[in-house]
Amino acid sequence: MKVEGAEAMSGLPARRPGGDSSYGAFLRRIGPGVRLLIVSVLLLPLVACATKRDVRDLQEEMRAVAERQHELLVELERLHWMAQDTLRQQSRNFTALRGELNQRILDVQDQVIELQALTGQSQQVLAGLRDQLETQRRQVTQPAQQSPWDWEADDPGGVDPGGAGAAELYNAAVTQFNRGALGTATRRFEEFLERFSGHRLAPDARYFLADILAQEGRTGEAIDAFLRIQELHPTASRVPEALYRVGVLYLEDGDSELAEEYLERVVNTYPDTEAAERAEERLQDLP
Numbered sequence: 689m690k691v692e693g694a695e696a697m698s699g700l701p702a703r704r705p706g707g708d709s710s711y712g713a714f715l716r717r718i719g720p721g722v723r724l725l726i727v728s729v730l731l732l733p734l735v736a737c738a739t740k741r742d743v744r745d746l747q748e749e750m751r752a753v754a755e756r757q758h759e760l761l762v763e764l765e766r767l768h769w770m771a772q773d774t775l776r777q778q779s780r781n782f783t784a785l786r787g788e789l790n791q792r793i794l795d796v797q798d799q800v801i802e803l804q805a806l807t808g809q810s811q812q813v814l815a816g817l818r819d820q821l822e823t824q825r826r827q828v829t830q831p832a833q834q835s836p837w838d839w840e841a842d843d844p845g846g847v848d849p850g851g852a853g854a855a856e857l858y859n860a861a862v863t864q865f866n867r868g869a870l871g872t873a874t875r876r877f878e879e880f881l882e883r884f885s886g887h888r889l890a891p892d893a894r895y896f897l898a899d900i901l902a903q904e905g906r907t908g909e910a911i912d913a914f915l916r917i918q919e920l921h922p923t924a925s926r927v928p929e930a931l932y933r934v935g936v937l938y939l940e941d942g943d944s945e946l947a948e949e950y951l952e953r954v955v956n957t958y959p960d961t962e963a964a965e966r967a968e969e970r971l972q973d974l975p
Contacts, residue, residue: 891924928958
């Protein structure tokens with residue numbers, strides 16, 4: 689009776705005699721939605737427990753992912769700064785290499801310019817040596833040519849204007865010059881000009897003195913000495929050669945304008961001389 693009363697009070701159908709429950713008949717009488725609701729209510733505690741565990745597992749996985757992501761970000765940042773340092777170092781190395789290459793290019797250009805300058809100087813020196821050799825070649829033969837008979841041809845009286853002493857002093861000076869004793873030759877030529885300033889060999893003596901100055905590197909004095917030959921002996925045969933030497937000295941000194949002026953003067957004023965031929969060759973070499 690108590691059981692039946694309890695079942696009556698709960699509103700649920702009573703269990704039938706013989707063990708057959710009335711719950712099945714009750715569930716059959718109610719709708720599907722109600723049955724689903726009842727099942728959900730009965731399973732809710734289990735679902736709640738499972739959800740909390742899944743949330744914890746998910747949170748742990750998210751923390752692990754976050755930690756891994758942080759580690760990856762740290763590694764990426766380290767690699768980034770390493771790449772930046774490498775790029776900066778390579779940039780510095782490239783800049784240094786470019787500067788070194790530029791400096792080498794400038795050095796090569798300077799060497800080329802220096803070689804060109806040396807080549808030009810060498811050509812000028814060779815031309816000067818050629819002129820000196822040609823002059824010395826003629827000077828070697830001068831003592832034999834300048835004999836008393838030469839003076840007799842110019843002087844109807846057949847008398848040496850300076851006497852035998854002039855010829856001896858002049859020839860002695862030329863001999864010292866050909867030997868390379870320039871100091872002794874200078875003193876002999878100066879003595880000759882002091883004693884025989886009006887002698888027909890005076891222009892030649894002055895030419896030798898000017899040539900000695902040129903060999904000693906006294907370019908300015910040599911130019912003045914060569915020009916003085918034309919001033920003192922305008923009709924002397926040494927004048928075209930002296931003017932040619934003036935042009936060469938200006939050329940060697942780097943003054944191409946004055947060099948051209950004197951070389952053209954030789955070509956135009958003394959066209960049939962050997963000095964004019966050499967002056968014309970020099971003019972063709974001028975830029």
